[in-house]
Amino acid sequence: MNISFQLNGKQVQADIMPHLRCTEVLRETFHCFSLRCRCDNSDCGSCMILVDKNPVYACLMAAFELQNHEVWTIEGISEQDGFHDIVAGFHRANAQLCIHCAPARALATQALLEQSLNPTWKQLTDTAMSVNCGCTSLPCIIRAITCAARERARRQNAK
Amino acid sequence: MTVKEELSDKLSGRALYRVYNLKGKNYQGRILGSPTARGRIVGIKLPPLPEGICVIGAKDIPGADTLDIGGCAIPIFASGNILWEGQPILAAAGGDSFAVEEWLSKVELEIEQSADAQPEESEFVRRKGSPEKHLNTAAQIVEESLLIPYRREPEHWDGATCKLKDESYHLYTVTVWPLFVRACAARVLNVSPNRVKVSGSSPGGRHEGYIWHSAYMAVIAALLSKKADEPVYLNAGSLHSVGPSLPGADIKLRAAIREDGKLSALEGKLVINAGALLPFADEIIDRVLLGLFSFSTCLHYNIKVIVRRHPWYPSTFGPAAGLELGFPAGELLAARIAETLKVPVEQWKQDSSDADNSLMGSGIVRPRDYPSPALFDDLLTRSDYMRKSTGYNHVFFNRGKFKRLPEFYHGIGTAKAWFGNSFISSELENAGLSLTLDKQGILLVSMQSEASGVLIDIWKGMATDILGIDKVLFQVGGGRESCSGAPVILGSHAAVYTRLLDMALKQLAKQRFREALPITIEKNLRHGSRPEWSRENLAGAPFEAYSWGMGVVEVRLSVQASVVESVRIWLQIDGGQLLSYDKAAAEAENAAAAALEWCSSKPRRFLLPLIDVQFSNNSEKFRPKGVSALPWLLVPAAYIKALRQASGRFIDQLPVQPEQMRMGSPCL
Numbered sequence: 001m002n003i004s005f006q007l008n009g010k011q012v013q014a015d016i017m018p019h020l021r022c023t024e025v026l027r028e029t030f031h032c033f034s035l036r037c038r039c040d041n042s043d044c045g046s047c048m049i050l051v052d053k054n055p056v057y058a059c060l061m062a063a064f065e066l067q068n069h070e071v072w073t074i075e076g077i078s079e080q081d082g083f084h085d086i087v088a089g090f091h092r093a094n095a096q097l098c099i100h101c102a103p104a105r106a107l108a109t110q111a112l113l114e115q116s117l118n119p120t121w122k123q124l125t126d127t128a129m130s131v132n133c134g135c136t137s138l139p140c141i142i143r144a145i146t147c148a149a150r151e152r153a154r155r156q157n158a159k
Numbered sequence: 160m161t162v163k164e165e166l167s168d169k170l171s172g173r174a175l176y177r178v179y180n181l182k183g184k185n186y187q188g189r190i191l192g193s194p195t196a197r198g199r200i201v202g203i204k205l206p207p208l209p210e211g212i213c214v215i216g217a218k219d220i221p222g223a224d225t226l227d228i229g230g231c232a233i234p235i236f237a238s239g240n241i242l243w244e245g246q247p248i249l250a251a252a253g254g255d256s257f258a259v260e261e262w263l264s265k266v267e268l269e270i271e272q273s274a275d276a277q278p279e280e281s282e283f284v285r286r287k288g289s290p291e292k293h294l295n296t297a298a299q300i301v302e303e304s305l306l307i308p309y310r311r312e313p314e315h316w317d318g319a320t321c322k323l324k325d326e327s328y329h330l331y332t333v334t335v336w337p338l339f340v341r342a343c344a345a346r347v348l349n350v351s352p353n354r355v356k357v358s359g360s361s362p363g364g365r366h367e368g369y370i371w372h373s374a375y376m377a378v379i380a381a382l383l384s385k386k387a388d389e390p391v392y393l394n395a396g397s398l399h400s401v402g403p404s405l406p407g408a409d410i411k412l413r414a415a416i417r418e419d420g421k422l423s424a425l426e427g428k429l430v431i432n433a434g435a436l437l438p439f440a441d442e443i444i445d446r447v448l449l450g451l452f453s454f455s456t457c458l459h460y461n462i463k464v465i466v467r468r469h470p471w472y473p474s475t476f477g478p479a480a481g482l483e484l485g486f487p488a489g490e491l492l493a494a495r496i497a498e499t500l501k502v503p504v505e506q507w508k509q510d511s512s513d514a515d516n517s518l519m520g521s522g523i524v525r526p527r528d529y530p531s532p533a534l535f536d537d538l539l540t541r542s543d544y545m546r547k548s549t550g551y552n553h554v555f556f557n558r559g560k561f562k563r564l565p566e567f568y569h570g571i572g573t574a575k576a577w578f579g580n581s582f583i584s585s586e587l588e589n590a591g592l593s594l595t596l597d598k599q600g601i602l603l604v605s606m607q608s609e610a611s612g613v614l615i616d617i618w619k620g621m622a623t624d625i626l627g628i629d630k631v632l633f634q635v636g637g638g639r640e641s642c643s644g645a646p647v648i649l650g651s652h653a654a655v656y657t658r659l660l661d662m663a664l665k666q667l668a669k670q671r672f673r674e675a676l677p678i679t680i681e682k683n684l685r686h687g688s689r690p691e692w693s694r695e696n697l698a699g700a701p702f703e704a705y706s707w708g709m710g711v712v713e714v715r716l717s718v719q720a721s722v723v724e725s726v727r728i729w730l731q732i733d734g735g736q737l738l739s740y741d742k743a744a745a746e747a748e749n750a751a752a753a754a755l756e757w758c759s760s761k762p763r764r765f766l767l768p769l770i771d772v773q774f775s776n777n778s779e780k781f782r783p784k785g786v787s788a789l790p791w792l793l794v795p796a797a798y799i800k801a802l803r804q805a806s807g808r809f810i811d812q813l814p815v816q817p818e819q820m821r822m823g824s825p826c827l
Contacts, residue, residue, distance in 0.1 A: 102170045139769065
């Protein structure tokens with residue numbers, strides 16, 4: 001079946017099998033290798049993508065559900081100006097992330113910063129816990145997201 | 160602000176996870192595990208094999224059919240007897256993972272279940288002096304027990320990938336010991352190790368218990384790849400979950416106390432519950448006993464140790480390599496004794512330790528860098544321990560007098576711990592390295608040990624700092640085929656090799672302008688006059704270096720819901736010379752959070768502790784020591800003491816279950 005959707009700001013089309021998941025189509029057809037497929041069961045959260053600016057786990061979503069939606073992966077987000085805020089925030093918080101969860105954490109942070117630059121505690125904890133990885137402690141991740149929000153706010157105020 | 164490039168690469172996804180990031184289509188591998196725990200395979204009926212799917216079993220292994228590690232032979236596939244539930248029987252691979260899973264689900268296994276499902280046991284005794292005499296004449300007898308259940312290591316989603324090209328195997332897996340994986344794969348595939356290349360990703364925050372599991376996954380992926388003649392990605396978690404388990408312990412102790420309040424004898428029974436196989440059993444048991452004896456000097460003891468092997472997935476070692484089982488039991492016993500004698504626990508420990516400071520625990524020679532009490536004063540000041548503890552104790556002892564129950568009961572606990580770095584065994588291999596500075600100004604460093612990429616980067620930085628040379632080549636492994644020796648695995652060998660490298664670099668710096676190039680310098684670990692570690696007597700010097708630490712944990716227990724609502728952790732760690740402050744701080748904080756998550760058996764969403772970690776260095780020598788294992792000892796021990804103060808209940812199980820807080824608490 002043919003599907004058409006917007007991927008990282010560009011309109012794309014693909015001829016896919018109906019049983020395929022988003023992870024398989026995005027990785028194998030569109031080479032978005034930042035999507036990690038570790039558990040294939042939404043436990044790890046490493047396959048996070050933004051669909052219409054909402055974070056979703058690509059391993060739980062059928063590929064045909066992407067039809068007519070706007071999809072962002074970290075490949076697209078990292079080309080934007082605001083990505084440096086996230087990197088700077090995580091660096092400032094001394095977050096020693098592993099390569100398995102780092103893209104998903106950046107994406108979850110980006111989704112939060114789109115909503116609010118002054119996130120509540122619940123928003124912070126929800127964002128931190130949306131990706132499940134043992135590499136970094138949750139307090140450190142929350143610090144990193146807070147730092148990223150501050151960096152983003154500082155940059156926006158400077159404009 | 161300079162942003163580290165690696166972090167940017169990780170966050171942007173450019174740093175690829177190599178296990179499954181092979182461009183092009185991989186075959187997807189899956190494992191079929193045994194549905195029963197004990198039995199004998201009578202027959203396997205395979206459904207017709209569709210095109211594009213290949214299958215392998217025990218008969219398809221060209222070389223050795225076991226992984227040999229730490230005195231255990233872990234079978235790759237079950238062929239006759241089944242040792243544990245989920246033991247791989249077959250593995251299949253194909254282009255479509257759903258088709259592979261469906262085909263495997265149709266395989267009919269005929270298994271004759273074993274009537275004898277009793278766990279296998281081995282038993283031994285560690286004994287010294289005359290404990291019975293002291294127990295019979297003791298002024299007081301104090302008993303304590305602690306149960307730490309066996310548990311599965313969570314978060315094992317990582318598989319392995321094998322790419323076969325020109326009869327050479329390229330394995331991608333999550334390991335910090337690529338040479339061991341290579342040696343295992345070469346033995347099983349019956350090929351020269353030169354034909355196997357291993358690219359290991361870091362386990363990322365998880366401990367090194369991955370050692371044999373990574374090799375296991377990689378070897379099955381290689382066998383599948385050989386059969387299919389295609390690159391294969393083997394996913395671990397599918398029809399049957401595959402992952403190592405951590406041993407548990409059931410500890411019962413009985414202590415004899417003299418009239419002057421000192422510990423005179425200890426009697427105990429330790430049951431170590433492990434999976435079907437327990438690699439490095441001796442080393443782990445040694446550490447359990449060392450942890451048990453770390454609270455006080457005891458020269459008369461009788462400890463019966465039973466290792467019970469259940470039909471579960473083979474075990475690996477925990478985050479502190481066994482110390483995390485024995486240490487909390489010792490601390491609990493110390494707390495119980497101190498409470499019986501009505502003295503503060505730290506004061507009792509100090510009073511009951513040997514006067515001449517020559518012994519630690521059961522007879523271990525106390526290291527020279529034993530930290531002074533002043534080292535930890537800062538921590539007690541930072542956490543305001545004395546004021547809080549006095550106040551909480553006041554509440555604790557006057558609960559019956561309150562007219563109205565408070566909203567929360569508070570508790571604060573401390574623990575002081577050590578972690579042994581490097582070798583434990585008296586059969587240790589001598590660590591050594593050689594430096595060669597050639598005429599082109601290239602420094603070649605060869606060493607026997609394996610080393611992670613991060614460590615090699617740090618060592619390169621050391622060479623640049625001392626010699627001003629930036630062309631440094633590292634040859635790790637030194638021709639050894641595997642890290643089969645326990646010292647390399649269980650100890651933080653980084654401490655020893657970094658020290659040797661530092662000495663060699665400084666010697667080279669002196670010689671380089673006096674002698675003609677090339678210059679070669681060799682350094683070997685010399686054990687000097689230290690007494691060797693005796694496993695039978697629990698005496699001698701088991702480790703090369705010790706890191707020390709103290710932790711304070713504060714908890715708040717809600718009276719209404721009996722829920723521990725907030726936790727603060729302060730840690731002071733003597734990690735010697737830190738090779739990377741950022742990494743050490745992140746590791747210690749992460750380990751503290753993970754230890755708290757484990758010992759409180761709570762989901763992370765209720766656990767966002769404030770963690771304050773500070774480092775100190777008590778040694779004048781350049782001696783880096785491990786830091787990440789200490790929080791696994793400090794946090795649980797301090798947590799249960801804090802809970803004791805808050806709830807009035809002695810904790811006899813780790814992880815602490817919420818029911819323990821709610822049920823039978825005399826003070827709530």
